[in-house]
Amino acid sequence: METSNHSIETQNLSLWYGDFQALIDVSVNIPAGKITSLIGPSGCGKTTLLRCFNRVNERYGNVTTKGEIKILGKNIYDPDVSLLELRKTVGMVFQRPNPLPISVYDNILFGLRIHSPFGSLTRSQSDEIVEEALTSVFLWDDLKDKLKTRATSLQLEQQQKLCIARLLPLKPQIILMDEPCSALDAKGTLAVEELMSVLAGTYTFLIVTHNMAQARRVSSECIYMFLGELIEHRETQALFETPEHPKTADYVQMRYG
Template identity: 65%
Template structure:
């Protein structure tokens, strides 16, 4: 077990129980309802740290719903009831003492369409810090400059943005905007980054470069990515979870799932017989 993982603070700020640290995300028997409609059925899954796990499956099978349950952001999208347990670094995120802002700081999210705020590139990067940090602790201008530079360097945007940090983020290309949306999570030191079809708005070159970036980030974060693109799941992920009708059908290392699926339903899907 990697001791750096067990020593990380969990979303509620308390230390993780002994022995519960090896999985980044651990769910047991999760049922999720939108009103009366059940979208997830008995989902139990263990997601490892420092790899990329892809959620795949036909449209409507619950990929986005499961992803959004990992930082409870789906509660914003309607009348949601969740049963079962979802632990991030050993802490049940549905416990009463969990702070949603803290949870969403440690479990960051990147959406299908890049959604930078209509403010400057610089301000986009420190927006999260500003909203999470009391003013006296925010640091001096020079410290913030360093934070901005290092976040932009990490996503390979520094060279193209260093002379235009005051420009609106929306003047960047879509690929650059999506990289910026990843960069703005980094000052908050997330442990998990959730990505919902992060390349679906990009052209082929943009997809390749953002996939490369995601691959580099896996060294330091747990990444869970929804994709409907099987090529991307094969290229970009270490493990894949195949979902169908709100259930997990199969979870395996990527090569195994594609070359030698255990379940007939998975085989049918990856052969393109449905979905």
């Protein structure tokens, strides 16, 4: 099956905020189990495209979408698609770490509690899930004694890792990241990048970044966007070393702007 290779496929996707067209005929296939990065100057539609994939854009009203988005082979604009299920499959990590202002423990279980019938999680199951999630983002040793502290009081790096950890109990297929490291220092950035490389394979990552060095370090495929259009989509190495499109060349060789 073709769909097994691609987690996300879009066909001529266009999107308008009111009269302003933010995405113009974007057709892209995102490979499964790899890290794909989206680069481009500010306002080129990277974040908009990312936000299309779990339909968080719709919350802002005044948004018109045309075209097709298939996630795991299923068109997400079909009427029978459940938003809840979609957002369970497609997790999202935001630019600014946004743990919910509740305890670390409850943060990790919040998603799962939404998606499971009331009272179906036993205490020991919950403990296990929390430990597993925190272990896979390398936070367990740091936080095992702080499970009851408010998540917003953690360090930023820990908060961002926690935001990744709370997606894991839902067993998502795809994790979208919107400049996940822009609020972190170099050490935090490195930690999150390492975490991504470990988790890639199990999950498909799509990451928006302004940091080209980061795109080069972590991603295996790279997409360059400019003014709402997809200019080039190739393997990262190739895109940076031998860009095909002059606009891409301008950008990756820092001649842009």
